[in-house]
Amino acid sequence: MPSTRTEAAFQRAVAAFKDPTLDLLHGRTAPFVVAMLSVMFTADRPAVAVADAHAELGEALDELRAAGSEDDDQRLPAGSARDICRGWVRGGWLVPQLEGDTEVYRLSAHAVGALDIAGRAGTGGTKVSRSRVRTLLDSVDRLASDAEADPERRRGQLLAQRAQLDAELARLDAGEAVEPDEEQLLEEAEHVIHLARELPADFARVAESIKAMQRDVVAELRRDVRPTGEILREYLQRGQHIMRATPEGRAFDGALRLVGDPESIDRLAEQLRDLLTQPFTHRMSPAQRDDLDAIGRRVEHGVQEVLTAQRRASHVITAQVRTHDPARDRQVDELLRGAMAGLHRWMQTSRATDRVEPVRAFPTAGVGHLRETLSDLRPPSSPAPLTQADGSVELVDADTRAWGGPHYRQLEEHVAGLGDRFDLAQAFESASDATRRPVDLVGLLEIAHREGMTEHDEISIVEALRPDGTTRRFAFGAVTASTTRNDDD
Known part of the structure; x- marks a missing residue:
């Protein structure tokens, strides 16, 4: 346990810098990583095929090296595009997945968070504005109203809200002109863009928490030796309610009620299109207009990503339960560990040009002859011919010949x-x-x-x-x- 506040703060900072988000930002090639991830992955392109990512990254490296960008402040990573992407996967910034028959890369929650931090830092950071303060005050006011248990006080709050709305309707009915403040609208639009930039990281964290729980369930199931019926009841129920099993999943489940149906997404997209036609948006930069236009797609892609992770986790857990065989799973684990150990030993003595011939067929046993029968049923000689019996046949018991055939x-x-x-x-x-x-x-x-x-x-x-x-x-x-x-x- 830390003895002083300074020591505790230092340990928290050390733990924070071990997070892949900050690791991405303070690395030597962080500018290149942030630039390439922000270029390859957009709101309209949340997943990139592995082959396309390697090709695009290779072209970008050649372009930057030809432009002389390898100075002390903008160092480029060494190695091929394939090796760089593999390093990003190991660093926890990219997540490889299978979509149909194609392997794709997706940004991890850590990478999305790092891109958000870099984007805010590049635009001058956050500002204390009227829209931000009003959002805070509205949130506190809504929290206090929802937490109010006194019926009289709750009724008074609702009456005050209704009076405010009635006053505004009266001004509109009187023909009073509405002149929006463009500076205020720009400020609120920037605040909306700031809030929207945090959504992809939130969605990615929910999806990754579901995948982590899926791995934990499968690993625990493989170690389990309990009766099959008990395993089915527990894990199938856990797979069906996987969204409520993590804090991120419970938070997303609540947000899904607001934007989960197609009508909400369509209404959001329509509102954003209407906003882009307003005069004040012409004072926004092209990047800000693109960010505002992409909010609806970001929400739709994020919801789809979480739901896909949920369906995949439920399918994997259900399939694992149905095919659960502890003895076979232990045997497969032992075989994999043996193969990995053999590969590790081979890598210590092999050279870069060495090749491993694949096993195209299993070896066969060199058996000369297999015994066909336990004994020879053929008699040593032909049986003696049957003799014609005369009528004087001595019967041991009653004569049953009369009960024979025709x-x-x-x-x-x-x-x-x-x-x-x-x-x-x-x-x-x-x-x-x-x-x-x-x-x-x-x-x-x-x-x-x-x-x-x-x-x-x-x-x-x-x-x-x-x-x-x-x-x-x-x-x-x-x-x-x-x-x-x-x-x-």
Whole structure:
């Protein structure tokens, strides 16, 4: 803990100068950085493709070096445009992002704040003006009015406001001319421009706070070993209410109610267009007119940037929860750390001209032969031929042969003695008891189909005799068949 006020103030100053905003401003190449960032990124161009940024920065370096701008007060950075942009990313001034299939650069909140400080310093700094004091007094008056809990005092304040408005309406109704003070209008316009310059940094801080919370949630989720159901409930709820989870997000959520709908943005743009047609704006510099005209676009781009960051964070957190696998995440982290360690060792011994051949395919195991089966199911020799069994078969238990399939040979002999054509039902009824089983009816129908049968509309009914002596009746369409066999059969 600091022991004196001086020591505490010094420590606060040291911490402040570690911030990327002040680091950008007090660096050796700060004028070049501020100039290039302000040229490449405008209200109409909040994001720049990486390839375009490198090309524009390279052209600017060549132009400044050819003009002899590398003196002691205006030193230019060394290296290529690509290396300079990478340094700005490491310094926290540029943020690379993917928009569709294109990688782009965006200004960080620190860079926007630094550009705002440099812009105010270049225009002579802030001035104590009537508009600034009135803004302060109006803000204090509004705060006091909103905080007033006494109904009578609140009613008195509203009546006073109404009386003031009625007096102004009476002057207008009386035909009193309105002559605005151009000096006052210019002063208020400068104050509006000053307030608008702070908006991009505020929007960027909100977006970066959401991204930081997204990284924290994902990192915590990867370290988590709690049940999946608990993780889903907590993190999905946190992802859905991510805007209310940070102080910047809560502040933006309140401001979004004022300018979040398209009608508010359109009304703001219309008011700014009307202002630019007023006579007093001709006394403003072209840069001030551009800044005034760009206010609506800055607000629209800032709101869109925050909402995009919110949607992306919710998507990333939801996808991480759905695919959460602690064991796999630890394995991937170990593989990445191993790859980074190997690259670090290689960089210590490699030269600038060394190349690393990419792994185009995974190596295969040199296995000569894989065993196909556990055993050979083929018999060592051909089986012995089947022998024709005689009628004297010794059965271990009851004779179940009568429950087998149709007796085709006996049925064919029976059908052969019925003439050239026969009725299937009559042929079945005239057969012996041994060949009048239900299964024999099926066999007789198969023989009739093979020999050539004709179906009729009449219904035939037969009674089959089972081997156990029970009977069963079957009904089917009448069938007649021929007993003349083909030569091929």
